[in-house]
């Protein structure tokens with residue numbers, strides 16, 4: 001989730017040792033968490049501090065203990081944090097545009113571009129493709145709002161939320177310290193929550209707000225890391241998608257399913273979508289002594305390692321999951337508003 005960069009410029013070499021707290025319980029289920037490792041910020045090195053990781057004995061979620069204060073958390077997001085770097089002209093921004101436009105029949109790429117669009121589509125699960133109509137779309141953690149602009153031109157009434165000091169920008173982006181504080185009005189047909197929930201310190205408050213914002217027949221689509229993945233088990237504290245200390249709580253599929261059920265959501269689809277976790281974890285191990293080797297930003301290496309990611313996904317032990325959830329239909333048979341290619345029942 002994009003954070004407002006701290007005025008400290010990111011790097012904080014304060015020597016602080018994490019204190020252990022026996023009272024640090026799981027924020028998802030209230031269960032007891034057993035310490036599994038101490039880990040550091042291996043990616044951005046915003047601090048030299050060690051953070052204790054715990055795994056909940058009940059829901060198997062993994063979290064940093066003791067919990068971090070809001071003031072601390074902002075210091076762990078450097079100005080170079082990846083979601084600040086949304087280049088409108090980059091190759092990937094253009095590819096995203098091509099994927100959406102071709103899905104809605106407004107572009108017809110050929111040759112290599114067509115192949116790239118087919119591959120790119122795999123990573124756009126959180127964006128509604130080929131659902132036509134006047135639906136309302138909410139992008140939670142929308143960054144600069146690239147998805148909003150893209151979907152608005154295909155008929156969606158699109159709004160976004162981004163964390164920060166409270167205001168509403170002209171381009172339908174609500175900015176507030178939390179989703180609940182944003183006072184977004186009405187309910188949405190499609191809510192995208194992309195690599196956000198693992199940053200949220202109060203998941204139940206967050207999910208309850210999402211419940212209120214979701215239309216009775218709408219859907220919420222989450223993208224998040226899977227701490228039950230093969231790479232998470234093999235690499236432990238060095239697992240790339242553990243992203244200490246920015247991910248305050250990492251979920252397994254069953255952990256998220258349980259949390260969603262508490263707020264009236266049923267999981268209707270779950271797929272695995274890994275990319276780069278193996279290479280990133282190897283990078284963390286190589287850099288643990290203070291080196292600064294960058295593997296993850298070399299596209300050719302990411303491509304070379306991608307078959308391993310695909311294999312993990314096929315075996316359902318992949319690094320990242322896409323979870324679609326809908327509100328339970330209180331006694332009524334589930335009758336989705338959306339069908340592929342059309343928006344019905346409005």
Ligand SMILES: [Zn+2]
Nearest residue numbers: 026029056059
């Ligand atoms: Zn738990």
